[in-house]
Amino acid sequence: MKWGVVRFPGSLDDGDSLYAIADVMGQDARMLWHKDESLGGVECVLLPGGFSYGDYLRTGAIARFSPIMKSVAKFAADGGLVIGICNGFQILCEAHLLPGALTRNRSLSFICERVWLRVENASTPFTRAAKQGDLLRLPIKHGEGLYVAPEDEIRQMEERGQVILRYVDAGGRESDAANPNGSMRAIAGVANQRFNVFGLMPHPEHAVEAMLGGVDGLKIFQSIAGSAR
Amino acid sequence: MQVRVFVTPRMGILDPQGRAVESSLQSLGFKNVSGVKVGKYILLEVQARTASEARDEAKKMCEALLANPVIEDYRFEVDGE
Amino acid sequence: MQVRVFVTPRMGILDPQGRAVESSLQSLGFKNVSGVKVGKYILLEVQARTASEARDEAKKMCEALLANPVIEDYRFEVDGE
Amino acid sequence: MSERPVSLPGEPKVDLEQARAHGLAPDEYRKIEQIIGRTPTYTELGVFSVMWSEHCSYKSSRRHLRKLPSKSELVVQGPGENAGAIDVGDGWAAVFKIESHNHPSFVEPYQGAATGVGGILRDIFTMGARPVASMNSLKFGSFEHPRTRYLLGGVVGGIGGYGNCVGVPTVAGEVMFDAAYNANILVNAFCLGLVRKGEMMSAKARGPGNPVLYVGSATGRDGIHGASMASAEFDKQSEAKRPAVQVGDPFTEKLLIEACLEAGKTGAIVAIQDMGAAGLTSSSSEMPSHGGLGIELDLDKVPLREAGLTPYEILLSESQERMLIVAERGREAELQAVFEKWDLHAVVIGRLTDDQRWRMRWRGQVVADIPIGALADDAPLYDRPAAAPKIQPPAKRCAAGKHPETAKALRALLDSPNIASKKWVYRQYDSIVQSNTVLGPGSDAAVLRIKNSRRAIALKVDSNPRACALDPYLGAVGTVCEAARNVACAGARPVGITNCLNYGNPERPEVMWQFIRGVEGLRDASIAFGAPVVSGNVSFYNETEGHPIPPTPTIAVLGVMADVSKHVAQFFKDPGDAIALVRTARPSLAASEYAAIFGIDGGRLVAIDLAREAALIEGLVEGAEQGLIRSAHDVAEGGLAVALAEACFNPRSILGAEVELGRAGNADAVDFFGEGASTVVLSIAQRDAARVESLFAGRGLEFAVIGRVIADPRLRIAAAAGLDEDVAELRQVYEDAIPRRLRGGD
């Protein structure tokens, strides 16, 4: 599968994402530049973590208007696979490619730690290498990861299976203490209605080598690789 | 013309910052305070001939960029109105 | 009584947020915009008998917590004034 | 070319009084008049005052710093550039430095700490190195002091806010709370970068006629030398002219990192330096001066954030995120294109000359024309009087405290903010970006792998002001030993040192004496470990209302390991493993956390035998290389009992330990909680115990197997006054100590 990782000014995990996909997984991956409109024929677009354009005003608010995002929106409308990690998730929400929004953690401070996630829907292109209910150990590192959306919208999303990942404790149970940022319904990752756009706050690209603390992130990338059209 | 934009967290949306400020104020002894909300205050200079032209511009800017309707409400004032 | 506090970056202090918003607005086609500053807008309910009592409280709160005098200016309004 | 520089209308008259207001001594002012052969213009006076300040000129410290060893086979760059560099193998050089941002952080903690991080990052990437890791060393007042929480929150927020946004992981650090810092906190920031050997950039300019480019943020009135604003006439105009606090913009810094590294690859950069302290003045005078050249700048071309800045303000501004570049003549456009790609502008503001003058033009006039060496290199140097204080450091805690019950003491120590988990702090730092962090904050030293190599780097920063207060020499030696030992515990051999020397007012003979003894301690330890001092920073005048801080040399040590898979963490791993203790001496309660908490007179510091220290480090490194050591933890604040507890707090799954203290000591408070004896707690597979023993005992060190790791999460120390505690409970105390205080409990 051909992957493209978008580099915005202020992207930080762009290199790490490319490293995870190309060096660790051995896939064909390239960097895409925010000022370009061409996606270079890739089959999956990854919007990486970081602070695009400084994340001034609101996270992802300015990146949404960069030239490449027009193409990404078109690509998504055509059914192309798009994954947004952390800042990428925030950009996708701002661009209305995903429902909801991400706001400041309830602690009001940045949090960097490993958390447990439960796979709520394993039949998406992003999770098919996992099983329903599987637990993943992934790092989070963000100051604005509190997921919000109108109550009724969340209910519909849940019914449709759009809630893909939830924060849980090591035993797989939801609890307030296991919800690191105060997200509504402990939501950590969501998909659009067509299930070709996926955003998540945890960082699968930082969980691909045992020496660096775990390999659960590979499940996400393997799922996508196995979903090539 | 000066435009002042006020962006506030939407009713029903969590406002952790507002809650934190409220509890800090109370622990500082300001017991009579409640309902704290923290939003953004954006000042802009808009070159426009009339206030209503400036209003139109301001509205467009709010909708395009300055506020996110999923979580925020906005209102604005134009100088001399 | 509702108190509205406006906190802005002080003159001469770098305001990277304001700059980012300004250049983003301009690249969105709002060419007539300049001098953008981004600050905070804080809404509070203060239990007070008179507006002047509320003013006193508001001033104290701004100085104690709501604004950082080293880098920020503030002003406020009290309902009904 | 010899136009006489002019003062501008409205500028104050320059005389001895004005010089004094700028912080220049009368002799210094006369020397300036002599050097330039006339009365300086107001702009020139301002420029001299910053370049000859202690901060920029090192006038009180330089002759002592020369004593520090700065050479070894591995040194690629010693002191003299923006940062030092050490060969770490496989073609890589590690570029690193530590710097203070104490005063700005006290005034405005968030921005002060943030801009401290920004400044040290620039020192690293100006060398052509990509910043790969940060650390910080923080000293706050006592937790009970009313400003401490505010300062702690602001400083930590600022370090995270800046570091997280530029994508450099913060991998280690230290935090201490002590009333001695109530009115003068310390914020020391470290950065490490990696560069291919031979691709390093320099701050030494060459080639008269080469253009000088200004890159980055526009210039505002940030941080203009406060003393210079003393003039009433000058200040009257508007409130806005007051010196403004420096505000950082990490986003611009991130663009600068990428753009400067990319620009470096073009080969069109002759020299590059950040505009740090003294801004445009220092960068524009140091680069040409170090190349034996002069410079002429057109200040009208400097990008300004607001209208109306005077030449004085332009030259002295400390606005952040700015760089000065000397380009190869004719290749300006090539560089400008790289910066444009990153939405940054590079503007030609002048060129190098061969007349060794520093000449500034503004609106058609010359406003400064100075022999360049006078600014950059010929500041006065002082050999300030030094004298040991007559009475040895006052025994502040003469009231003989009472020794508490052992288990209670352990809990109290784990609950002390100086010992307790700093997770509240480092959770706010991105410690994993760049995908190299093998061991992040929480263990003795951080370990970073080098991609496409088996090699790894270990890092730690330490300080021990309480020991330095008792004996500034021994304290400094001990600090270097501690940092080096931490790195060795991780399995890395210490190869380089950087330091930030935080002291009081050097015009006091006692402070000068403390400083000199500190430098000597650093020198001796550096020689003993064969780890040269390649960079550093001095911060004097850390005092408020006549009370200097305790001498606080902050030491960062860089270590290298040949095989990253052999790295060692501080946590016990498997039940059944033997727990062993290695040490170079008997501990004492001097300068210990135990003595501080319980008001005990700790007595004298343990003497340090540097040969034994070096042997301990060698043993640790060899043991790790041979895969014999399963965990290694340095015994620091709180002594052996705390170290054992911490080793049980394995984040994967807590373990227990069963230890008999009688086997190594008298099992009194000194054995449980004593410090200063360079002690390491190891866990080793039972079958390897004899081999490990020979590693250390063979080097003449005390080695004893004192117990074993157990699955039952209890810490049992058998001794006359022993203990048997639940590890989960201890960990709860340890982890909640700082959050509980911040919640307002207690």
Ligand SMILES: Nc1ncnc2c1ncn2[C@@H]1O[C@H](COP(=O)(O)OP(=O)(O)O)[C@@H](O)[C@H]1O
């Ligand atoms: N304590 C010290 N030990 C060794 N070198 C030092 C020390 N303090 C300063 N230096 C060196 O002196 C030079 C000037 O330091 P400094 O003024 O802090 O650099 P910069 O101008 O980059 O801020 C640097 O090369 C620095 O590494």
Ligand SMILES: [Mg+2]
């Ligand atoms: Mg420098």
